Amino acid sequence: MRVSLRVNGTEAEADCWEGESLLWALREQLGYPGSKNACEQGECGSCSVLFDGVLVCSCLVLAAQADGHEVTTIEGLADGDRLHPVQEAFLETGAVQCGFCTPGLVVAAAYLLERSPEPSDEEIREALSGNLCRCTGYEKIFAAVRLAARSQVGREGRG
Amino acid sequence: MTTTLEPRKLRLGRIGDSPRRVDGTPKVKGEFAYSSDLSAPGMLWGHTVRSPHAHARIVSIDITEAVTVPGVRAVLTHADVPGEKSYGLEFRDQPVLAIDRVRYFGEPVALLAADHPEQARRAAGKIRVDYELLEPVTDMERATSQPPLHPGSPTSGHGYRDDPRPNVVRSILIRHGDPEATAEVSVEGVYETGIQDQAFLGPESGLAVPDGEGGIDIHVATQWLHADRAQIAPCLGLRTEQVRVHLAGVGGAFGGREDVSMQIHAAILALNTDRAVKIVYGREESFTGHVHRHPSKIWAKHTARPDGRLVRVEMRILLDGGAYASSSTAVCANAAAFACGPYAVPNARLEATVVYTNNPPCGAMRGFGAVQTCFAGEAQMDKLAAALQIDPVELRLLNALAPGDTLPTGQRIECSLPTAEVIRRAAALSPPEPEPLPRDPLRLPGGAGNTTRGEGIRRGTGFAVGFKNICFSEGFDDYCTARVRLLADGSAEVYCAAAEVGQGVSNVILQVARTELGIDEVRLAPQSTVTVGSAGSTSASRQTYMVSGAVRDACRAALEEREARGEGEVDVERVYRHLPTTPLDPETGQVTGERAHVSFGVAAMRVVAEVDIDLGLTRIVWIGTAQEVGRAIDRQAVEGQIEGGIAQGLGLALMEEIQTRDGLITNASFTDYLIPTALDMPPVETVIVEDPDPDAPYGIKGVGEPPTVVSTAAVVAALRDATGRELPRAPVRPDEIVGL
Numbered sequence: 018m019r020v021s022l023r024v025n026g027t028e029a030e031a032d033c034w035e036g037e038s039l040l041w042a043l044r045e046q047l048g049y050p051g052s053k054n055a056c057e058q059g060e061c062g063s064c065s066v067l068f069d070g071v072l073v074c075s076c077l078v079l080a081a082q083a084d085g086h087e088v089t090t091i092e093g094l095a096d097g098d099r100l101h102p103v104q105e106a107f108l109e110t111g112a113v114q115c116g117f118c119t120p121g122l123v124v125a126a127a128y129l130l131e132r133s134p135e136p137s138d139e140e141i142r143e144a145l146s147g148n149l150c151r152c153t154g155y156e157k158i159f160a161a162v163r164l165a166a167r168s169q170v171g172r173e174g175r176g
Numbered sequence: 177m178t179t180t181l182e183p184r185k186l187r188l189g190r191i192g193d194s195p196r197r198v199d200g201t202p203k204v205k206g207e208f209a210y211s212s213d214l215s216a217p218g219m220l221w222g223h224t225v226r227s228p229h230a231h232a233r234i235v236s237i238d239i240t241e242a243v244t245v246p247g248v249r250a251v252l253t254h255a256d257v258p259g260e261k262s263y264g265l266e267f268r269d270q271p272v273l274a275i276d277r278v279r280y281f282g283e284p285v286a287l288l289a290a291d292h293p294e295q296a297r298r299a300a301g302k303i304r305v306d307y308e309l310l311e312p313v314t315d316m317e318r319a320t321s322q323p324p325l326h327p328g329s330p331t332s333g334h335g336y337r338d339d340p341r342p343n344v345v346r347s348i349l350i351r352h353g354d355p356e357a358t359a360e361v362s363v364e365g366v367y368e369t370g371i372q373d374q375a376f377l378g379p380e381s382g383l384a385v386p387d388g389e390g391g392i393d394i395h396v397a398t399q400w401l402h403a404d405r406a407q408i409a410p411c412l413g414l415r416t417e418q419v420r421v422h423l424a425g426v427g428g429a430f431g432g433r434e435d436v437s438m439q440i441h442a443a444i445l446a447l448n449t450d451r452a453v454k455i456v457y458g459r460e461e462s463f464t465g466h467v468h469r470h471p472s473k474i475w476a477k478h479t480a481r482p483d484g485r486l487v488r489v490e491m492r493i494l495l496d497g498g499a500y501a502s503s504s505t506a507v508c509a510n511a512a513a514f515a516c517g518p519y520a521v522p523n524a525r526l527e528a529t530v531v532y533t534n535n536p537p538c539g540a541m542r543g544f545g546a547v548q549t550c551f552a553g554e555a556q557m558d559k560l561a562a563a564l565q566i567d568p569v570e571l572r573l574l575n576a577l578a579p580g581d582t583l584p585t586g587q588r589i590e591c592s593l594p595t596a597e598v599i600r601r602a603a604a605l606s607p608p609e610p611e612p613l614p615r616d617p618l619r620l621p622g623g624a625g626n627t628t629r630g631e632g633i634r635r636g637t638g639f640a641v642g643f644k645n646i647c648f649s650e651g652f653d654d655y656c657t658a659r660v661r662l663l664a665d666g667s668a669e670v671y672c673a674a675a676e677v678g679q680g681v682s683n684v685i686l687q688v689a690r691t692e693l694g695i696d697e698v699r700l701a702p703q704s705t706v707t708v709g710s711a712g713s714t715s716a717s718r719q720t721y722m723v724s725g726a727v728r729d730a731c732r733a734a735l736e737e738r739e740a741r742g743e744g745e746v747d748v749e750r751v752y753r754h755l756p757t758t759p760l761d762p763e764t765g766q767v768t769g770e771r772a773h774v775s776f777g778v779a780a781m782r783v784v785a786e787v788d789i790d791l792g793l794t795r796i797v798w799i800g801t802a803q804e805v806g807r808a809i810d811r812q813a814v815e816g817q818i819e820g821g822i823a824q825g826l827g828l829a830l831m832e833e834i835q836t837r838d839g840l841i842t843n844a845s846f847t848d849y850l851i852p853t854a855l856d857m858p859p860v861e862t863v864i865v866e867d868p869d870p871d872a873p874y875g876i877k878g879v880g881e882p883p884t885v886v887s888t889a890a891v892v893a894a895l896r897d898a899t900g901r902e903l904p905r906a907p908v909r910p911d912e913i914v915g916l
Contacts, residue, residue, distance in 0.1 A: 053210070053377070056846040058845060058846070090206065111813065113203050115378065116199070117377035117428060117678075149377065149853060151430070152679075154822055154852075
């Protein structure tokens with residue numbers, strides 16, 4: 018079936034079979050391999066994308082469900098070479114090791130900060146608890162989210 | 177919504193700096209190419225048909241229906257393996273595809289390649305394998321009296337202790353001091369640990385591309401490119417140079433990529449179809465696609481004088497190696513060699529045995545062997561402290577191992593090893609005060625489940641010390657190769673095949689090269705078997721140590737050559753070897769030369785836990801740790817290794833175990849096999865102790881394993897303190913900490 022959607026602001030079309038996930042369509046058909054597949058059942062968050070602005074596991078969304086909808090992937094967060102504050106903060110705090118979880122965590126963290134610009138430590142932990150990381154023990158990821166929150170607040174403060 | 181942070185640190189770092197990762201920007205942008213992201217024109221998708229049984233004879237395999245499925249381009253069995261039919265990391269005991277017998281659940285039996293992975297998956301269901309079920313060997317205690325799974329005893333005759341019992345992969349006996357020595361106070365215990373999975377996030381995957389001249393390029397996520405090539409080429413019936421292995425992006429490893437997984441399979445399919453073939457495991461398949469941490473059962477007796485001085489340690493260690501040898505022999509030796517922990521023990525009898533069974537194959541995982549014995553040994557130290565009425569930290573300090581002391585193997589410690597300082601620094605960290613109630617449920621056991629308002633909560637504190645060797649051991653000729661080109665434009669290029677698995681070795685290579693060459697413009701060439709010799713394995717906490725030596729030597733040689741020649745491009749390759757080791761005597765377990773091990777790492781840890789004794793739920797409140805690292809090349813990266821290593825040790829303490837029934841894995845998913853989430857990890861306070869090792873490049877030590885070794889022991893110690901229970905098994909199950 019033909020599926021038409023917008024990915025990172027660009028119109029896209031894919032020829033999908035009925036059982037195909039949005040993740041598969043993004044990675045294998047539409048040229049957005051940034052979202053990762055690590056569990057196929059919504060447990061690890063590596064495939065996190067924004068679906069009409071809401072955080073979802075793209076492995077749990079059928080490609081067909083995305084017809085007529087808007088998807089933002091990890092590839093859509095930076096503005097060319099200008100990184101999203103969460104991306105900058107991940108680099109700065111050492112929150113990236115193997116990096117396989119990073120795209121999903123960056124999307125989830127950006128989504129958190131959009132809704133809650135100054136999250137408490139508990140909020141950060143809960144918001145990221147659907148994203149598994151096996152390398153870092155999360156400590157530096159929390160540091161990255163706090164740093165990104167500060168840099169965003171600072172930016173807004175400067176007007 | 178974009179902005180740019182002021183970079184706090186130098187982008188181009190030298191030794192001691194914490195530069196941003198060289199692969200960081202593509203990773204945060206989703207542009208880094210992992211092995212599962214690769215593709216090639218005309219590419220087919222490979223699929224592996226696996227045994228649903230733990231032990232069975234293969235009567236017949238019928239592929240006639242499968243080959244007719246549209247889109248299917250190849251269906252292969254053992255008869256189609258063009259070269260050697262078996263491979264193995266250390267012993268060639270594992271069939272590329274099962275021949276007449278399967279020995280574990282998930283063993284590869286047949287391969288398919290199709291245009292679309294769904295076609296391959298459906299066709300796989302049409303392959304008819306007629307199995308005759310055999311009784312599986314699943315109890316490691318009974319394995320040595322059951323019929324041998326490998327009648328040829330593949331690991332015998334390699335200089336190990338002669339052990340004629342069936343199904344013994346290796347046994348080792350270390351006898352140290354006076355066998356009759358005794359003292360006033362003894363404590364005994366029996367301990368067990370479960371099977372842990374590396375659970376790297378990026379499942380096994382890769383791409384094999386035939387070169388049209390009979391050779392092949394294999395792009396794969398692995399820990400050791402050259403060792404892969406050495407195993408792949410004979411199975412393909414190719415010369416070594418016809419097989420080129422390239423490192424694709426690695427989504428974590430932790431030992432689980434030391435053995436070959438899909439490499440040979442994809443290559444056979446590619447050569448057979450003359451098409452590029454990609455194989456990507458799903459999560460369920462990944463649980464059967466790599467080796468795991470050995471489960472263990474350990475009988476221990478510690479004897480001390482009333483003043484707390486250890487007099488004797490006895491330990492009998494049994495490890496389940498599963499169906500194939502993998503690196504079991506090294507795991508077994510480590511378990512025995514580090515059984516006493518970082519303590520001076522004048523008399524010891526340490527016996528370790530690893531057996532073949534029909535359980536999932538086990539091999540390398542972070543801290544291999546030392547994790548299991550640290551769990552038992554540190555529980556024993558706490559028991560001894562209680563029996564002696566001595567503070568547990570004081571008891572450890574009293575017996576702390578130091579340079580000049582002798583290990584149970586007879587090896588004298590010559591590297592830096594400030595055990596007492598590490599213990600003191602960890603013990604000096606102050607845990608947070610108990611938090612008042614009521615609290616946010618997220619700060620209580622049960623968390624978001626909102627299962628308590630604070631009733632039934634008990635708090636406990638645990639302490640443990642972990643000890644493990646750095647680098648390969650027992651006479652292995654371990655080396656690392658680096659090649660440096662000084663270019664006419666003043667920049668330099670480094671070639672080193674060290675596998676970047678996420679730990680940051682690429683930055684280490686660049687930091688060493690920039691430091692030695694005194695320039696900032698240094699590039700790291702893609703890791704490959706084509707352009708440079710072997711770097712050895714990214715494992716055993718060896719890679720930072722080894723690449724530092726190799727890159728340092730290559731840089732210095734390059735500068736010398738530039739000096740001698742004056743002008744022009746320079747291209748030199750150098751091989752670095754650490755201090756030589758020798759095997760342990762097979763009868764006594766004693767060193768046969770100066771050393772069996774190169775260097776040692778030590779970490780101490782204090783853990784605060786809260787336990788809901790009504791529901792068996794736990795919350796780790798806080799972890800404070802100190803670790804000796806020789807010298808930190810990059811403190812931020814060292815912290816990252818420590819924090820990440822702790823998470824894996826915490827996982828084994830609280831939640832991680834591969835469950836089996838008659839050898840069949842019953843929890844092969846992230847729904848059923850749990851690893852720590854952002855809500856499970858406590859704040860971690862880290863003290864990095866630097867005591868440069870005179871024999872190591874720049875004084876450094878590997879840092880990845882000690883945090884994992886110590887943390888399972890330390891976390892369970894905190895649960896024991898909270899509950900008063902013995903808790904001799906990791907992971908601790910909820911029903912073991914309820915009903916006090």
